[in-house]
Amino acid sequence: MRRLGGVLAAAILCGTAAACTNAPPPPLVPKSEAPVITTTGPKVTEIVVGVDDVAGGYNPHSLAAQSPITTALSSLLLPSAFRAGADGTPQLDRNLMVSAKVTKAEPFTVTYTIRKDASWSDSAPIAAEDFYYLWQRMRSEPGVVDPAGYRLINNISAREGGKVVEVAFGKPFPGWRSLFANLLPAHLLKDAPGTWSNVLSSNxxxxxxxxxxxxxxxxxxxxxxxxxxxxxxxxxxxxxxxIRRATHTAMAESLSKGDNQAALLRADASDVNLLKAIQDLTTKPVPRNEVAQVLLRPVSEQLKDVKTRKAIVAALDRDALIASGTQSGPSAQFRADSYVVPPSRTGYQATITGNTLNAAVSDQLLTEVGYAKNAQGSWEKGGKALKLRIAAPEKVEPYVVIANRMKAQLAERGIQAEVVTPNAEDLFSKQLLEKDIDLAVVPRVDAGDSAAGLASAYGCVGDAPDGATPSPQNPAGFCDPAIQSDIDAALNGKVLLSDALARIEPQIQAQAVALPLFQVVDLLGVLPTVSGVDAGAPLAGVLSGAPEWRRRDK
Structure with a gap:
């Protein structure tokens, strides 16, 4: 009976049904109009660049964040009033600016006019508040790149909806074109939780x-x-x-296969040979905007006496430190024999000659300041050993390698030392404001104006204008009133920088507060399948030219 009920039900459902046949149902769309389904979309035109790392932070104004990836991203993602031209001189960026010029001599005033259509990716206009925010941070935060020019500014005012910005200086500043590069989105950052150290820390x-x-x-x-x-x-x-992180071997393999079209790496001699073996690959050095240096800090209790600092310099083999840091890579050709101007910049003049190592001078100076060697061959005074603390930013090369080589060199001279590697942010924003660090192996970063770089690295801290937070000291903790007038004269354009440096650099050398080593230089490798991928404008980074890059094989 159950089977019979099923048959009857089927008959009722079919009723008039021609539909209860084995024939397929008619198509909903005529065959000629049926859509063609594809599994691939339009080809994406891209260029892949291999790099050593992509780790943050990405704030280009922070000493702690300096790296090729920071330079690369800021050059493409952040707006600048001026950008480096082919010869390194600042050129007005007309993609952002209508004009920028000195409009008043007293007080020295620069007026910037921003394009009305220039805006952030969230549609907020790029305006005066972005200039104001950067000024406020750069004149008061520790561990920033070349703050001296910003500290000359007395006031920033705006008109025409913030698109016209008037910047009034307390003193003339011929290097004003170096300011307001890599503006930051003030509308999102000024009230954001956290501190300056969080700015662009991860995105x-x-x-x-x-x-x-x-x-x-x-x-x-x-x-x-x-x-x-x-x-x-x-x-x-x-x-x-x-931009893709890879080991140097993996980069070479990706270039050989054509998966990567370019690579930018900190290379030693073996890496140079590795890339040379790749067919049709063009290589060239790309100087960074940083010089590896050793700071001997006068604020340190043990190094406050100039004779002790000179003794430490004489105990160091500068040539060997340079060799250990460059590893016969591209940086070896950019030995830094100036205290201020990097080797790759126009105006560079070598002022340091020969090696520093002189064991007899080192021993004599230590003896003169009251040290004597104990039975173990170590220097001590009043029963307390001379033991120095050397700091280098954690996991940042070549600085850690150099710091460890210094420790070994000092040990050979009977001077004890320890190497500490705090994270970069803590080192630049805290520890180098204190007295616990005797020696620091850190970069000196060039932001575009050498006079500002001189004042930022070796100038005394002035009084903060209008009750603002006092300016932090320079990383060496160095101040010499005897050379401050020359530093100010160079910064304010009263004398030529070259003339000022001729007087200042011998005095810096006599004070033994810094030991420049070499400019850090990366190696760029480029396949012929792309065009326009080059070293870029001086110190602007390879990716600064990415808007003009082209693929030749697509």
Whole structure:
């Protein structure tokens, strides 16, 4: 009966049904109009660049964040009033600015006019508040790059909805074009929780350039930049730039296969040979905006006496320190024999000659300040050993390698030392403001104006204007009133920088507060499948030219 009921039910359902046949149902869309389904989309035009690391932070104004990836991202994602031209001189960036010029001599005033259509990626306008925010941070925060020029500013005012910015200085500053590069989105940062150390620590909350961040994956070691739909100027030809972390061997393999089109790495002699073996690959050095140096800090209790500092310099083999840091790579050709101007910049003049090592002089000076060697061959005074604390930023090369080589050199001369490697942010924003660090192996960063670099590295801290937070001291903790007038004269344009340096550098050398070593230089490798990928403008970084890059094989 159950079987019979099922048959009857089927008959009722079919009723008039021609539909209860084995024939397929008619198509809903005529065959000629059916959509064609494909499994691939349009080809994405991209260039992949291999790098040593993509780790943050990414604040270009922080000494702790200096790296090729920081330079690369800031050059593409942050707006600047001026950018380095082909010869290194600042050129007005007309993608952002209408004009920028000195409009008043007393007080020295510069007026900036920003394009009305220039905006951040969240549609907020780029305006005076971005200038004001950067000024406030640069004149008061510790561990920033070349703050001297910003500290000359007395006031910033705005008109025309913030698109016209008037910057009034307390004193003339011929290097004013070096200011307000890599502006930050003040509307998102000024009231954000946290401190200056959190700014761009892991991402970019807003950008303003030809590219935007599609993804920034530190653990995976990859940054993907895509053409920005919100960019108000001519869009880039490339759809995408991929920056990918890899070992040097992996980079070479990716270049050989054509998976990467370029690589930027801190190379030693073996890496140079590794890339030379790749067919059709073009290589060239790319100087960074940093010089590896040793600071001998007069604020340290043990190094407050100039004779002790001179004794330490004489105990160091500068040539060997340079060799250990460069490893016969591209940096070896950029020995830094000046206390202020990097070797790759126009105006560089070598003022340091010969090696520093002189064991007899070192021993004599230590004896003169009251030290004597004990039975173990170590220097001590009043029963207390001379033991120095050498600091280098954690996991940042070549600084840690150099610090350890220094420790070994000092041990050979009977001078005890320990190497400490705090994280970079803690070192630059805290520890170098205190007296616990005797020697520091750190970069001297060039932000574009050598007079400001001189004042930032060796100048005394002035009084803070209008009750602002007092300016932090320079990383060496050095102040010599005898040379301050020359530093101020160079900063304010009263004398030529070259004339000022001719007087100042011998005095810096006599004070034994710094020992320059070499400019840090990366190696760029480029395949012929791309065009436009070059070293970029001086100290601007390889990716500064990415808007002009092209693929030749697509």
């Amino acid at each position: 970019f909350p807003a950008t303003a350039g030809p590219f935007a961040v599609r993804s920034l994956d530190e653990p995976r070691g990859e940054v993907i930049l895509e053409r920005s739909d919100r960019y108000w100027e001519v869009p880039t030809t490339l759809d995408r730039v991929v």
